[in-house]
Amino acid sequence: SQQGEEDPQALSIQEGENATMNCSYKTSINNLQWYRQNSGRGLVHLILIRSNEREKHSGRLRVTLDTSKKSSSLLITASRAADTASYFCATVRAYSGAGSYQLTFGKGTKLSVIP
Amino acid sequence: DAGVIQSPRHEVTEMGQEVTLRCKPISGHDYLFWYRQTMMRGLELLIYFNNNVPIDDSGMPEDRFSAKMPNASFSTLKIQPSEPRDSAVYFCASSGSWDRYGYTFGSGTRLTVV
Numbered sequence: 001s002q003q004g005e006e007d008p009q010a011l012s013i014q015e016g017e018n019a020t021m022n023c024s025y026k027t028s029i030n031n032l033q034w035y036r037q038n039s040g041r042g043l044v045h046l047i048l049i050r051s052n053e054r055e056k057h058s059g060r061l062r063v064t065l066d067t068s069k070k071s072s073s074l075l076i077t078a079s080r081a082a083d084t085a086s087y088f089c090a091t092v093r094a095y096s097g098a099g100s101y102q103l104t105f106g107k108g109t110k111l112s113v114i115p
Numbered sequence: 116d117a118g119v120i121q122s123p124r125h126e127v128t129e130m131g132q133e134v135t136l137r138c139k140p141i142s143g144h145d146y147l148f149w150y151r152q153t154m155m156r157g158l159e160l161l162i163y164f165n166n167n168v169p170i171d172d173s174g175m176p177e178d179r180f181s182a183k184m185p186n187a188s189f190s191t192l193k194i195q196p197s198e199p200r201d202s203a204v205y206f207c208a209s210s211g212s213w214d215r216y217g218y219t220f221g222s223g224t225r226l227t228v229v
Contacts, residue, residue, distance in 0.1 A: 045217030
């Protein structure tokens with residue numbers, strides 16, 4: 001089942017602009033991850049943010065997490081044509097038993113950066 | 116490290132045939148996952164292993180699907196018999212931790228059942 005829901009489904013911006021994608025989820029989580037997928041390729045991990053963290057940065061990426069609202073956002077600053085891809089959030093929730101956890105992906109946001 | 120290696124990259128088979136997808140995870144990663152991606156359903160977790168033991172196979176569609184991990188460096192996903200609705204991209208991913216690191220995905224196997 002899909003836990004994370006990205007918004008918007010598609011986003012088109014000019015090169016140099018910032019891109020913001022949002023993710024909402026339904027149950028409590030242990031961590032939330034963002035991935036990028038270029039057309040026809042596998043997913044690439046971008047950032048992992050734990051439930052006790054509020055913000056994380058990696059290069060031009062900034063991720064925020066608001067557990068009270070069950071939402072996260074991914075900001076890409078100064079976008080480039082090479083950022084064109086689909087972006088997915090994935091939530092991780094541990095449940096009973098050692099090594100038992102659930103990771104579910106949203107359906108993604110398709111970002112197009114126009115040169 | 117060469118990353119997660121999947122084979123074959125593409126597979127076209129006739130309905131009713133057996134299909135075997137293969138995955139070599141990153142050495143030292145304790146977790147291995149099989150996902151399926153389609154336009155309609157997005158990314159679906161089929162099964163995952165921890166230390167070669169299947170932990171959660173609730174995502175396996177039906178008995179036609181089976182997965183094994185005979186050792187830490189190899190896993191297979193088998194579909195027998197295959198059906199056209201199994202057409203999808205199948206990804207294998209591995210991770211060293213469920214809480215500290217993200218997953219490393221393979222390039223996927225694009226399966227077409229005609």
